[in-house]
Amino acid sequence: MFLSLNQQETNGIRMSNVPIKMIARLDETLCNGCRLCLPVCNFNTFLWIRSDNELLLDHWACNGCETCVTTCPTEALSLQPRVKV
Ligand code: SF4
Ligand code: SF4
Numbered sequence: 001m002f003l004s005l006n007q008q009e010t011n012g013i014r015m016s017n018v019p020i021k022m023i024a025r026l027d028e029t030l031c032n033g034c035r036l037c038l039p040v041c042n043f044n045t046f047l048w049i050r051s052d053n054e055l056l057l058d059h060w061a062c063n064g065c066e067t068c069v070t071t072c073p074t075e076a077l078s079l080q081p082r083v084k085v
Pocket of ligand 2: 065
C-alpha cells in the first residue's frame with residue numbers, strides 16, 4: 001500500500017504526519033462548474049482554469065477532510081482510497 005506523509009502548513013493549519021489514506025476524486029461528467037468547492041478547501045487543492053472552465057484537483061494537496069464532498073451539490077466529488085500512480 002502507498003501512503004503519503006503530508007507535513008505542510010496550509011492556510012495556517014499545520015498538517016500532521018498521519019498517513020493520508022483517502023482523498024477526493026472528481027468526476028468531471030457530474031461537475032457543473034459552480035465552484036462551491038474551491039473556497040471550502042483549506043488545503044488549496046482545487047484550481048479553476050478560467051480559459052477552459054475546467055476544475056483541477058491536486059491529489060497530493062488533499063488530506064481527505066471530506067468538506068468538499070459534502071459541499072458539492074452534484075455529487076461530483078467523492079472520497080476514494082489513495083493509490084500509487
Ligand atoms: S462543487 Fe461540485 S459541481 Fe461545483 S465546481 Fe466543485 S466539483 Fe463541480
Ligand atoms: S477532501 Fe478536504 S482537503 Fe481534499 S479537496 Fe476536499 S476539502 Fe480539500
